[in-house]
Amino acid sequence: VRTLRMNECDIDDKVGGLLAEALQENRALRIFSLNRNRLGPAGLLKFAEALKKNTSLTKLDLSQNPLGDAGAEHLAEGLRQSRALSCLDLQVAQIGDEGAKALASALTEAKLRELHLRDNRIGDVGANHLASALTRMEVAQRLKSNLNYTSAPRPLVHPLDPITGAAERTPALKSRNASPNLKPGALHEREDAKHLAGKF
Numbered sequence: 001v002r003t004l005r006m007n008e009c010d011i012d013d014k015v016g017g018l019l020a021e022a023l024q025e026n027r028a029l030r031i032f033s034l035n036r037n038r039l040g041p042a043g044l045l046k047f048a049e050a051l052k053k054n055t056s057l058t059k060l061d062l063s064q065n066p067l068g069d070a071g072a073e074h075l076a077e078g079l080r081q082s083r084a085l086s087c088l089d090l091q092v093a094q095i096g097d098e099g100a101k102a103l104a105s106a107l108t109e110a111k112l113r114e115l116h117l118r119d120n121r122i123g124d125v126g127a128n129h130l131a132s133a134l135t136r137m138e139v140a141q142r143l144k145s146n147l148n149y150t151s152a153p154r155p156l157v158h159p160l161d162p163i164t165g166a167a168e169r170t171p172a173l174k175s176r177n178a179s180p181n182l183k184p185g186a187l188h189e190r191e192d193a194k195h196l197a198g199k200f
Contacts, residue, residue, distance in 0.1 A: 065093055076102040104126075
């Protein structure tokens with residue numbers, strides 16, 4: 001199995017942890033999508049460990065999960081040692097400035113080419129940290145981080161200006177745009193998730 005989509009499976013931290021543990025030793029999976037589940041910071045601890053050890057996974061989709069800043073911080077630790085991951089989707093994941101700061105600190109060490117951060121809670125502080133990291137990056141190809149919203153009555157626009165400037169100053173950065181949300185997959189049962197954790 002090279003592609004596994006377990007979207008909208010009601011996967012929580014416990015089941016997600018089992019999947020992450022299986023991922024540590026897997027050498028075949030390239031794309032793993034877990035969007036629209038219930039993964040939080042506790043589950044992301046396991047995924048951080050998986051990213052450190054896995055050598056085949058190139059794309060991980062954790063969008064539309066309640067990861068929060070703590071979850072982003074855990075992922076950042078895994079990204080620093082990840083040898084294969086090139087695309088990370090964290091859209092609509094309740095990530096704020098602290099989470100953005102943690103991810104920014106890992107970007108210069110990670111091998112990411114795409115980072116999706118659409119519709120999070122990143123403001124001026126987080127955007128500036130991301131922009132600063134981009135100016136030091138050599139391997140990034142695209143940053144998909146616009147359309148961030150906060151609880152304010154209007155979307156934040158000017159925090160993206162530093163990122164635009166960073167894109168212009170970073171030769172390796174090809175483009176910056178928003179991507180649509182990925183369509184949910186066909187698996188819907190938690191028992192399927194538990195079963196697959198022992199199979200792939």
